Amino acid sequence: MASDHARVINFGAGPSALPVTVLEEATKGLLNFQQTGIGIAEVSHRSKEFQAFLASVEASIRAQLDVPPTHRILFTQGGGSGQFSAVVYNMLARYRLLHPERSAADTVVDYVVTGSWSKKAAEEARRLGGAQVNIVVDSKQFSESGKVFDRIPPHDAYKFSEDPALVYYCENETVDGVEFSHEDSAPASFPFHLLQKGNALAPLVADYSSSFMCRPIPHLADHAVIYAGAQKNIGPAGLTILIVREDCIVDVDAAARLGAAPVPITMSYKTLADAGSLYNTPSVLPIYVAGLVLERMQRHGGMKHYEETNRHKAEKVYAVVKKGEQQGKLRRKVQEGSGSWMNVVFEVVGSDAEKKFLEGAEKRGMKGLKGHRSVGGIRVSLYNAVTEAEVDRLVDYIDNFINE
Template sequence: MTERAINFGAGPSALPDSVLEEAARGLVNFQGTGIGIAEISHRSKEFTAFVSNLESLIRTQLDVPPTHKILFTQGGGTGQFSAVVLNMLARHRLLHPNLTDEERFMDYVVTGSWSKKAAAEARRLGGGKVNIVAESSHSIPSHDSFKFSSDPALIYYCENETVDGVQFSHEPSSPASFPFHLLPQNTLLPLVADYSSSFMSRKIPRLADHAIIFAGAQKNIGPSGLTIIIVREDCLVDVDAAAKLGAVPVPITMAYKTLADSSSLYNTPSTLPMYMAGLVLERSQELGGVQYFEELNKRKADKVYSVLKEGEAKGIFHGKVKEGSGSWMNITFGVLGEGAEAKFLAGAESRGMKALKGHRSVGGIRVSLYNAITEEQTDQLVAYMREFITENAS
C-alpha cells in the first residue's frame, strides 16, 4: 500500500489500513466462495451467516439487551430523521387512537445542526406537533432548561453533533449529561438517539432505556451506505394498522417491523458496506471492544483539547464549544488572525494531515478523532499545533 495521508475528515472518515486491505481481497473472493462481496447473493448462506455475525458483534460489544433488535438498512442518519417520526407516530397512534395531531407531541432536544435538521423534518412530515425541549448553541443545555411533554410520541436527541463539536457527557454527574432523571420513570420511554458520529466509540449510557438508537456507518464503522438501528421490540409496530386509524402511511422499507421480520434482508442490502463494517467490528473485538476505544479516544481528545488551551492562552486558537460540552469525536476551533486559518491548513497539508477544514456552514477547523485515528497520528497533529503556536505567538 502506498503512503497514505492522515485523514481527519468528519465522514466518510478514515478506516483502518488492515480492514481496507482485507476488504480489497473480499472484493475479489468473499470467504473462499470465488465470488466477490459486491457480487454475491444477499440470500446466500455465506452472506446471511455474515449478517448474523455482524449483529452479534454489535450486541456483544455494546451489551444490547434481548429486548432490542439490531437492524441494517440504507439512507443514513438523515433517512432515519424521517423513519423515526413515521414509526413512532404509528406506535403512538395505536396507543392513543383518539388524539388529534394537535394533541400529539414529538419532543426534540436541539444542540446543533443535525438535531435542528431532524426537528425540521418532523415538522415537515406532520402528524404531530414538534416541541423543542431545550435548545442551545455551542454547549449542552442546562438540565433546568429541559421541558419534556407529558406523553410524547418520541423524545429525540443527537448524542454528538458532528458539525458543531458538541457532545453529551456519558458521566451521569456531569451537567452536560443527558437528563435521564427528568424523564418519566417506570415506563417504556419513547427515547430516540442519533449516535451516527460516536457509535462504538464508547459505551452508550442507559442503552436499554432507549426505544431507538441509530447510526450512519461512515464515521466509526465503515463506508457510507449502511445505517445501523437498535430498536426496542415494542416499537416494531403494525404500521398498516396504524394507518387505518389515521397515521401517515409508512413506506414498506422504512417500517422497522418489515426490517425485523426479514432479518434486514427484505430487499438487497448494502453488502459491501456491511462486509467492511463486519471487518471493523471484528478488529474492534480483538482489540478489546468499546472499552478499549473509550480509553483510547479519551486520551486522544484530552491531548488535542490540552494543546487547544495552550493556543487559546497565546491568542492563536479559539475554541468554539463551552468546556465540558466538547466532543471527543469532532473538536472544533478557530485560528485567529487574518489568513491564519489558511496558513494552518496549508501547514497541516504539507505534513500529510488532511480534511481539517470545518464544515462549510460554520468554517474554522474540525479535528475528527474517530476510532481509526491512532494515538500516534493524534500526537503528530498535537506536535504540529504546538509548533504553529510557537511560530505565531507574538
C-alpha cells in the same frame, strides 16, 4: 496496493478513516468472499455465506455494546437523515396504536436541539406533520451571542412534554463539536432522570451517527431507538445501523387504518425486523467492511479499549488548543465540559491564519481539517481508526504552529 506509509492522515468528518489492515482484508473479499469464488460486491445477499456474515455483524454489535434481548439490531440505508423521517413515521404509528382516539393536534413529539443535526431532525418532523413539534430546549439560547451551538444546556432548562410520541436527541453534533457527557453527574449529561415516569417505556430516540462504537452507550436499555450511519467509526457510507426496542416494532399498516400516516415499506421497522434486514438488497459491501472493523475491534479489546484510547486522543487535542488560546493564537468554539470526543472544533486567530494552518497541515500529510462549510473554522475528527500516533503528529504540528 499502496503501502501504509503512502497514505495521508485522514481527519475528515465522514466518510472517514478506516484501518489499513481492514482495507487490505476487504480487497481480498472484493475478489473472493469467504472462498465462494465470488467477490463481496457481487455475491447474493440471499446466499448462506452472506447471511451468516450478517448474523455475525449483529452478534458483534450486541456483544460489544451489551445490547439487551429487549432490543433488535437492524440494518438499512439512507443514513441518519433517512432516520429523521423513519423515526417519526414509526413512533407516530406506535403512538396511534396506543392512543387511537388522539388526533395530530393532540400528539406531540419532543426535540432536544443542541446543534445543526438535531435542528434538521426537528425541521423534518415539522415538515412531515402528524404531530406538534415541541422544542424541549434550544442550546443556542444559552450561548453568549444567542446564535451558535456551543454547549449542552443545564438540566433545569429542559421542558419535556407530558406524553410525547417520541423524545429525540443527537448524542454528538458532528458539525458543531458539541457532545453530551457520559457521566450522569456531569452538568452536560443527558437528563435521563427527567424521563422516568412510573413504569412507562420512554419513547427515547438517539442519533449516534458520529459516536457509535467509540465508547459504551449510557442507559442503552432505556432507549426506544438508537440509530447511526456507519461512515464515521466502523465502515464506509451506505449502511445505517438501528437498535430498536421490541415495543417500537409495530404494525404500521394497522396504525394507518386508525389514521396514522402510511409508512413507506422500507422505512417500516417491522418490515426490516420480519425480514432479518433482508427485505430488499442491503448495502452488502459496507456491511462487509463494517463486519471486518468490528472483528478487529473485538480483537483489540472492544469498548473498554476504545473508550480509553478515544479519551486520550481528545484530551491531547483539547490540551494543545487550550495552550493556543492562552497564547492568543487559537479560539475554542465549544464551552468546556460540552466538547466532543469525536469532533474537536476551534478557530485560528488572525488574518489568513486559518489558510496558513490548513496549508501547513496539508504539507505534513494531514487532511480533512477544514470545518463544516456552515460554521467554518477547524474541525479535527478523531474517529476510531485515527491512531494515537497520528493524533500526536497533529498535536506536535499545532504546538509548533502556535509557537511560531
